[in-house]
Each structure stands twice: as structure tokens, then as C-alpha cells.
Amino acid sequence: MEINILGPFTAHDHGVSIVPSAAKPRQLLALLALHADRVVTVSTLMQELWGESIPRSAATTLQTYILQLRRKIAGALIHDTSRQAKDVLETRHSAYVLHVQPGTLDFVEFDQLVESGRHATEAGDAHAASRLYGQALDLWRGPALVDVRVGSALELEVLRLEERRMSTLERRIEADLRIGRHAELIPELRVLAAQQPLHENFCAQLMLALHRAGNPWRALEAYQRLRGSLVRELGLEPSPKLQRIQQAVLTGRPVG
Structure with a gap:
């Protein structure tokens, strides 16, 4: 599965998009993707989708959204006998986990490049720092999750990502100043x-x-x-x- 958060939201498995067109299932997948391989509780998902006005039918509706996501995943895995949709989007005790393969999340790659740039800066290699920070910034295709409705949880994640992007831009410019550009x-x-x-x-x-x-x-x-x-x-x-x-x-x- 390849997931892109840094711009329009995309998620593909075997080249097939698994991003729903409906707003709330799309929002749900985005939150699970940002917490890939980590447990996201049902209460957190409900808070994201409905805020303080959680309807009585929320639990049933959430299960319907999860089922819709699994159907999208199953469609992408039709020729893959090694995985099933319920293994990719796993149910835990009052929680869910979206499992992904290493190297498939653009925001994780961004963080790794930024960390490498920081190490280069600390080592006094401004040329390498500029290159690494530049590569990290090149992963951005627009504002994070620009085409996804965001609730309380996603809003904080998007803010964190945007602040990290701005700090990385400052660091790249600082490195460029050091090498005379x-x-x-x-x-x-x-x-x-x-x-x-x-x-x-x-x-x-x-x-x-x-x-x-x-x-x-x-x-x-x-x-x-x-x-x-x-x-x-x-x-x-x-x-x-x-x-x-x-x-x-x-x-x-x-x-x-």
C-alpha cells in the first residue's frame, strides 16, 4: 500500500485506489493512515468524525464505514492471496489498526529525510543538509490532506505536519545561506x-x-x-x- 498525505490524499494497493469518494469514510481512512501500524480507538475515530455531536447510531455507522474500506481494500487485493482485507485493516479491542509495508508513507519518508538533514547540519555538512531538506520538501504536493474534511484529531496532525514543513524550509534556507547561495x-x-x-x-x-x-x-x-x-x-x-x-x-x- 502506498499512501500520500502531503498534498491531495491518495492511497493505492497494487495500483488500485482504496480512497473512498464519500467524505466521512475518506476522513476515517486518512486518520488511520496517519497512525499506520498503531492502534486507533473507536472513541478517537468517533470524535474525529462527529466531534461533540456523536449520534446514537455512531457505532453502527462506524462499522459500516470500516466495512466499506475493507471492500475497497479487498478489491485491490483480488490477485493477492497472501493478504486479506481484515488483515490490512485489523480490528482490535474497541480499536482498529491499518497495517502498511515499510517505505510506503510519504510523511514518514519526509520525517526520515529531515532527520538525515539534521544529522548533516550537526556534522557541519551544509551541502548535504540543503540537499536532504530539499528532497524532504519536494515530497509536498500541496497542503497536507488538502482534499479531506478534517475533525479535531486530523486538524492537529495537519497542523503538526505544516509546522514541520515550515521549520524544514527554514533549515534548508539556513543551509543555503551557509554555502553562499x-x-x-x-x-x-x-x-x-x-x-x-x-x-x-x-x-x-x-x-x-x-x-x-x-x-x-x-x-x-x-x-x-x-x-x-x-x-x-x-x-x-x-x-x-x-x-x-x-x-x-x-x-x-x-x-x-
Whole structure:
């Protein structure tokens, strides 16, 4: 089974899609996939599907959704005698487990590449770190589960994934700055700073790239834009780190 969460939701077994078209069974499969090979309780599944308004028929309806998923899985396994649908989507005591094969989950591959990038960073190999972080980010085909309705459990998972993606992007840019790709980074960082006008780290990275590329006045412009947004929206001044970068740019000193 090959499952993709980082963008539109897809799940295939032997090349056959097992993703239901109906919203709630699709939502159910997505949650089971995000917890692949781990037990997901019936109560968690009900909370995801119905929130605080769980109907009296929820248990029966959930079993119907599980049956629908197993039928989809069975259709994909029609020529595979080694597995049955109930083995892939297993019933446990008041819980279910979706079993998958190693190397078939894009979000797991993403985490593995990010971890490898972290090790490369710690070893001082910025070129390898940039490459690994870039490979991790290339797995994203859009916002996580962009075509799936999300409840309380999936919402937290999607938020975690999106935050990890953003932190990985920051790390990749940091690695690129370390290996001197300042001019190449400026267009990307301009877009990121515009999209997230309160994000201090993207502004700091943009200022560094501009300063090192010989555009100090544009770096100061970026600082003033961020400061204006922070003061207007939050009543806050930029962080000491950003103020230090501004002072370095003003005095013409190297930064970082």
C-alpha cells in the first residue's frame, strides 16, 4: 500500500485506489493512515468524525464505514492471496489498526529525510543538509490532506505536519545561506516574507541574503516592513536577534 498525505490524499494497493469518494469514510481512512501500524480507538475515530455531536447510531455507522474500506481494500487485493482485507485493516479491542509495508508513507519518508538533514547540519555538512531538506520538501504536493474534511484529531496532525514543513524550509534556507547561495535565495525569501509578514526568521534570512548580496538598503527596508507589521498588529518591537542584524547592516559589519 502506498499512501500520500502531503498534498491531495491518495492511497493505492497494487495500483488500485482504496480512497473512498464519500467524505466521512475518506476522513476515517486518512486518520488511520496517519497512525499506520498503531492502534486507533473507536472513541478517537468517533470524535474525529462527529466531534461533540456523536449520534446514537455512531457505532453502527462506524462499522459500516470500516466495512466499506475493507471492500475497497479487498478489491485491490483480488490477485493477492497472501493478504486479506481484515488483515490490512485489523480490528482490535474497541480499536482498529491499518497495517502498511515499510517505505510506503510519504510523511514518514519526509520525517526520515529531515532527520538525515539534521544529522548533516550537526556534522557541519551544509551541502548535504540543503540537499536532504530539499528532497524532504519536494515530497509536498500541496497542503497536507488538502482534499479531506478534517475533525479535531486530523486538524492537529495537519497542523503538526505544516509546522514541520515550515521549520524544514527554514533549515534548508539556513543551509543555503551557509554555502553562499545568497542571490539565489532572495526571490524565494521575498515571497515568504510577503506571505508571512510577522515571521521574524524569514525576515532575518532575507536581510542576511540581501546584505551579503550587496543590497544593504533593501535589507533595511525588509526590517522596517517587519517592524511596521509587528508594531501595528501586535504592539511589539522586533526581537533582539533581528535588531542585531539591523545594526550590523547599518554599520556595514558582516552578519553571521
